[in-house]
Amino acid sequence: MDSSLLTLFQLCDSNFPSGGFSHSFGLETYIQQDKVVDPETFSQWLTLYVQEQMVTADGYAIKLAYEALENDNLEEIWHLDRVLTVQNMSRETREGTRFMGRSLVKIAETIYDSEMINLYSKRIQEKKSNAHPAILFAMAGHHLKISRDTTILYYMYSTVINLVQNAVRAIPIGQTAGQQIISNFQPILKKAVETINTLKESDFGTIAPGIEMAQLQHENVTVRIFMS
């Protein structure tokens, strides 16, 4: 295995301090409403989250951002950072994602020697960009010369690991059940990358109404361990 792959793995590690551990992206609402109660219902939620929200927003954005990086089209990258942020109607989820984006960019700036990531960081400090984990991932993957599809796959994989860890703590489900879900998700993630490659511009950021509703309603969840 080459070292650039290992370097990208570092970003995917569930111990990487991105802050993902404080955000459930609406999962906690479903837990409180007794809709997600066990490994099976959690898998249903996660499947929808990946197939309907991750694919058309974050995943598709990485594809477009990666292409823009290959074409030196910086305007497109800044536009994607903006549209990815505003398409998120839930303030908590949007702010949580920005927070994670800022943490990732800050650390990535230190561990990678990438002009693009430095520029992104500067724009974030100047409030010209919002900071989004998907955009940072596209930059890191492109910088490390990891292929576009592999970058998308690792991003989604790291999201799945993170959400499974949150489910283990919050539902709760067993660690073994959690690992079983991660393993079961391999074909779903591969299929998701294939789907992303067939999307059109008009598909960008289509919502999953139930998932989004849970993210909006999380603002009213009274007892909570997650910030979104």
Place this chain on the structure above:
Amino acid sequence: MSKPEWTGILNLDIENRAGKSVPKNVYFHDALKVQRPIYHGRTGRPCYYILNVGGGYLDGDTYRTEVRVRENAELTLTTLGATLIYKTPTKPVYQETEIFLAENSYLEYLSDPIIGYEKARYSQLDTIHMKKGATLLYSDILTPGWSAEGRSFSYDMLQLRTNIYMEDELVVYDNIKLEPAVQKIDVLGFMEDYTHLGTFIVISEKADGELVKRLQEVINEQAGDFKAGISSLMVSGFTVRVMANMTQDIEKVFSACQKLISETWYNKQLSSLRKY
């Protein structure tokens, strides 16, 4: 490329003349039409009702609406009835609306539901350009139409895309695409136990966090079989989303929100847009 031949065109241009908002220009062609405006109460704000002359949208129909509300002018825009989308065997129906809101203008654009009948495909693109101090109240509702077999989701695809810019910066991007022809619709995380989806977006310098908090309370007080959520936008404003099984349940939530807004901002009662 030649210009598409629209099935219907509507242009509305509203300006403020001595404190009253009046049409500067109104133009419509073929299948789209507006009647003479009605001034509800003593608002000085015209209300236009958009009418689809044919009664429903058919295979391959294309519609374009352009609306301008000039500085300090106000406008209420609505439809005379639901937008009915019939089956589209060869080409989806396409409808685009472009809106320009000048400084300190006001637009209420509250449409009746879009109803997708069996095998219907519909794609809508709304683009709204706002200047500083402008106010926007915008709503839409997606519903399935009656089907011979009694299935809830017999339409093939309904898509609503909404882009809103404030001083040329993108502040809202909303993309709803329900595609029962290829998606599982009634699963956890998607439409679940509901068939209707409503969106109410408000942008105004007066739409602060305090108003959002009070609207949340008002929403919680509404009875009915629905799920609703509200959240602040990146600019001063918010989105309300409602999932329900009846248009009335969504309209009830939206009306309650509009009532509170109207009372809070203008200390006045909401005028009804009753059409029948």
